[in-house]
Amino acid sequence: MAKFSTIKQHLYSKIASGEWPEHHPVSSENALAQQFKVSRMTARRALQELADEGLVIRSKGSGTYVAPIKSQTSFMAIRNIADEVRSRNHDYRAHVHVLRKEAATAHVAELLQLDAGKPVYHSVITHFENDLPVQVEERYVNPELVKGYLSQNYEEITPHEYLCEVSPLTEASHEIEAITPSPQLCQWLKLSKPEPCLRINRRTWSAAGVVTFAVLTHPGSRFSLGGHLHFGSARA
Amino acid sequence: MAKFSTIKQHLYSKIASGEWPEHHPVSSENALAQQFKVSRMTARRALQELADEGLVIRSKGSGTYVAPIKSQTSFMAIRNIADEVRSRNHDYRAHVHVLRKEAATAHVAELLQLDAGKPVYHSVITHFENDLPVQVEERYVNPELVKGYLSQNYEEITPHEYLCEVSPLTEASHEIEAITPSPQLCQWLKLSKPEPCLRINRRTWSAAGVVTFAVLTHPGSRFSLGGHLHFGSARA
DNA sequence: AAACCCTAATTGTATATACAAGAACATTTT
DNA sequence: AAAATGTTCTTGTATATACAATTAGGGTTT
Known part of the structure; x- marks a missing residue:
């Protein structure tokens, strides 16, 4: 070093x-x-x-x-949806739609920095706040870095919690956009008709490489992201 | 230098x-x-x-x-839409819809920490990238902290740039949500029919108090927010 | 043509040095 | 006591130098 x-x-x-x-x-x-x-x-x-x-x-x-602590992380401190719901004193519940091994498509392979066709773990979970869906989490996981991903009970522990336990993450990138949900998403989110949704694409790294890629979709009417920044260090 | x-x-x-x-x-x-x-x-x-x-x-x-042109920007940096467009080597243009003094509504007064009915400065500006609207910026400004706000030419300098010059900001809070745009917004964004929009509510402080409150609306099809975090410090 | 080797260019790390500019603190002067 | 002064420590900028590590290209050999 x-x-x-x-x-x-x-x-x-x-x-x-x-x-x-x-x-x-x-x-x-x-x-x-x-x-x-x-x-x-x-x-x-x-x-x-x-x-x-x-x-x-x-x-x-x-x-x-x-430096004063707030400067960077507050906005995108990796959020755990379960903690967030519980911090509002609401009931949290999850439903697992998909949890299996798949062959990586070219797109998924690129994002996980693997070769196309290699196996990846894939999960789709709806997270509920007081029986109202607030997030659909679609996630792909690098099986070389996270062995036991498929054998967890994701109605008890969130994927995020499990992944944090298994491999401490060192880096994350986010992209936020506004989208119209697909019919499938509408069903999972129990939306009778499409409404604008907030989508967060998140990729996280450990020291060994890309651990996971998640697509988080929130109904616009039930969710917003907040953050607070302090300045004062100012190295323009 | x-x-x-x-x-x-x-x-x-x-x-x-x-x-x-x-x-x-x-x-x-x-x-x-x-x-x-x-x-x-x-x-x-x-x-x-x-x-x-x-x-x-x-x-x-x-x-x-x-470097290859990056299509997304960091949340963390307070973004100047004009710089952002120009950094993509695209043309930037602005159109001012509203620029006047108004009496503060209860809502605006609360956000600016003023008394209701007191005068505030109000502006609405559309920002264009290659003649395509990418942001409608609706902004309320505390007239006690920013005297010359109404007499600037906001097709030459963005409100953000002017405000930074006048009073260095020390703090900012953000809220991000997905919304359906109003007919008025559709017109300003030149959207033939409503599409999901990314909305950023931003409040900024200087040492003297709340300087300004801005509502930034981006068409979902023309914009996304990106960010990258490192956790080597482990202050997450 | 392909494989190999050598060289030059380029970035990465590290050191020693010099001076400038600002901040904090002690000292002296008023 | 207050003000002015000076000293010292700190960070900021700049230079000259050395060597390491990697890449790209050219030339030679196979």
């Missing part, structure tokens, strides 16, 4: 563990250079990249400090 | 103008160092930052190339 990367890891752990809370001063470039026996420029690179990622804030003349 | 910044501007203009299209090779570190009479490390910084911003792709041994 590169030296600057070693230093980044060290600082990551201090911040992630909570040992250094918000606004706590971070070791200066010179201090890190001494501690890790590298040049100031190398220590600087570690701090600079952390600043670019929004984890720390740097101020000329003053120093480097742990 | 710092030297690395000068070089970035130079490269940015090459890319934005289309003189260097997708995948076109970008001057190497050494070439830029000679051309601008700086050290390789300074030229390198310019290229590296452009790579961090996603404008170019660097490949060890091969070189630096203009």
Whole structure:
């Protein structure tokens, strides 16, 4: 591992563990250079990249400090639909429509970074809030990275919860769009006639590669996404 | 202006103008160092930052190339629709439907944290990408915090750009939903019949309080929101 | 034609150094 | 006490240099 990367890891752990809370001063470039026996420029690179990622804030003349927590994750903190429903003190229930092994289509294979035709796990689940469908979750899973996916009871534990247990995710990408639901989706969502739906396409990675790809569809009338951002770090 | 910044501007203009299209090779570190009479490390910084911003792709041994145009943008960055359109090398145009002072309704007053009946500034603007409407921006502005709002030409500068100039924003909240557009919105978006639209409700704060509240409506067929998250820090 | 090897170019990592600019704190002067 | 001054620490910019790792292309051999 590169030296600057070693230093980044060290600082990551201090911040992630909570040992250094918000606004706590971070070791200066010179201090890190001494501690890790590298040049100031190398220590600087570690701090600079952390600043670019929004984890720390740097101020000329003053120093480097742990960034206030809210800055990035709140919006798209990976949501667990079950927790969300329960946090509103509503009943949560799930119904599994599909749970099986399939051969990957070209499209699915590309998204999971596998070869077409290789087996993938496929699930379709409707999530209910007080017996009203609020999300249809269609998911494809990389079977090489998640062995026991098919043998879980997804009316007890959500796929998201299981996947988080099995392989800690390191990265996620999202795309949000507004769509008209297909007849099949209307049925699963118990919509008597099509209404605009919010669709979230989410891909998540672990260190080993793409773990899963999910298409989450919410009826527009029953769902909205919220988020809050703080600025102040401002490295334009 | 710092030297690395000068070089970035130079490269940015090459890319934005289309003189260097997708995948076109970008001057190497050494070439830029000679051309601008700086050290390789300074030229390198310019290229590296452009790579961090996603404008170019660097490949060890091969070189630096203009990145493929990305069709989605990060949620996290407060997006300026004009920049976004132009970053795709498309034409940007705006049309102002409404720009006036009004008395705040109870709803607007609450969102701006003002008293009902107090004056507020109200604007409605359609933003075009290649003559196709991609966003209707309906906006209410706190007149106590932004004096000259009504006297700007919003076909030249976007409200967002003006507001950023006048009062640096410190905070923002977003809500995203899928809606069916009203007849009025269909007209402004030039939709012959209603289609699902992505709606973003955004409120922004400066240190002094709520600056503005915007309702941004995008046709589902012409827009999607994208974002990417890293969890190396584990603050999720 | 194909396989192989060598070379040049390019990006990636790392170091040592220099000076500028801002912030914080202690010291001196008023 | 308040104001001015200076010192020191910190980050920001810039340079020159060295070597590693990878790629692309050219030339040679098979």
